[in-house]
Amino acid sequence: MGSRRTFIQTAITAAAGLVDASRLLGKDRPDASGRPNASTPVPVITPDVKNLPLTMDNGVKVFRLIAEPVKRKIAPWKTIDCWGFNGSCPGPTIQVNQGDRVRIVLENHLPESTAIHWHGLEIPYAMDGMPYLSQKPIAPGSHLAYEFTVHQNGTFFYHSHSPMQQMMGMLGLFILHPTRAHAPAVDHDFGIVLQEWAVLPNNTVPNTANMEWNWLTFNGAVSPMTTPLIGLVSRKRATSNSWRTIPESGCCTAICRTTT
Ligand SMILES: [Cu+2]
Numbered sequence: 001m002g003s004r005r006t007f008i009q010t011a012i013t014a015a016a017g018l019v020d021a022s023r024l025l026g027k028d029r030p031d032a033s034g035r036p037n038a039s040t041p042v043p044v045i046t047p048d049v050k051n052l053p054l055t056m057d058n059g060v061k062v063f064r065l066i067a068e069p070v071k072r073k074i075a076p077w078k079t080i081d082c083w084g085f086n087g088s089c090p091g092p093t094i095q096v097n098q099g100d101r102v103r104i105v106l107e108n109h110l111p112e113s114t115a116i117h118w119h120g121l122e123i124p125y126a127m128d129g130m131p132y133l134s135q136k137p138i139a140p141g142s143h144l145a146y147e148f149t150v151h152q153n154g155t156f157f158y159h160s161h162s163p164m165q166q167m168m169g170m171l172g173l174f175i176l177h178p179t180r181a182h183a184p185a186v187d188h189d190f191g192i193v194l195q196e197w198a199v200l201p202n203n204t205v206p207n208t209a210n211m212e213w214n215w216l217t218f219n220g221a222v223s224p225m226t227t228p229l230i231g232l233v234s235r236k237r238a239t240s241n242s243w244r245t246i247p248e249s250g251c252c253t254a255i256c257r258t259t260t
Pocket residue numbers: 001117119120159248251
C-alpha cells in the first residue's frame with residue numbers, strides 16, 4: 001500500500017454516537033435514566049455491514065474470517081463483482097475490548113494467495129500480515145490463524161496486503177473499545193467505510209489500475225441504498241469534531257469522531 005489510490009479508497013470515517021450490541025462489550029448500558037453510562041464505551045454501529053461473530057476459547061476471542069469473491073449490490077441498478085470477507089464488502093466489523101486476546105482464523109477462498117494486515121495495531125511482527133516478509137502468503141484453499149493481544153484502543157481496520165486486493169474491496173473496520181469511554185460521552189457511534197470504485201458502464205469488475213473513479217460507496221452502498229444515521233434529535237448537543245490520522249508508513253486512515 002502507500003499509493004494515492006490506496007489512501008483514497010481506504011479513507012474511513014467514524015462518527016460518534018449507541019447501539020444494542022452491548023454483548024460485544026460485555027457491559028451494561030444505557031443506565032436507568034436512559035442516558036448512556038458515560039464511563040462505558042458504546043458499541044460501534046456500521047450500517048449495512050454486520051459484526052463478525054465470535055466464539056470463546058479459553059479466554060481467547062476467536063473470529064473466522066473468510067476472504068472470498070463477493071457480489072455487492074451497491075445501487076438498485078448496479079451489482080459489482082468485488083472481493084471481501086464472509087460475503088460482505090466492506091468486510092464484517094470486528095469489535096473487541098482493549099486488553100483482549102484475539103485469534104482471527106483467515107480462510108482463503110480466493111483464486112489467489114492473500115495475507116491480512118491489522119492496520120495500526122501494535123502486535124508481534126509475525127502477526128502483521130505482510131506476505132513474503134512477516135509470513136508466507138496464504139495459498140488458495142488454506143488458512144492461517146493470527147493471534148495477538150490488543151493493548152490499544154480506537155478505530156482501526158484490517159485489509160489485504162496482497163497487490164490490488166484492497167482495491168477489490170478487501171478491508172473492514174476493526175474497533176478496539178477502551179476500558180473507559182472517551183470524553184465527551186456519546187449516544188451513538190457510527191462507523192462508515194468510504195470507498196471509491198472504477199466500474200465502467202456494462203462492467204461489473206472494478207478496474208484496480210484506474211486512477212479515477214465513478215462510484216463512491218458508504219459501507220458498500222450509494223444513495224438511496226445507504227442507511228440513514230439516526231441520532232437523538234431531542235437531545236441535541238454541541239457538535240465537536242476532531243480529525244486525526246492513524247500514522248503508518250505509507251498508509252493513512254482519516255478518522256472523524258462527531259458528538260451528536
Ligand atoms: Cu494499512
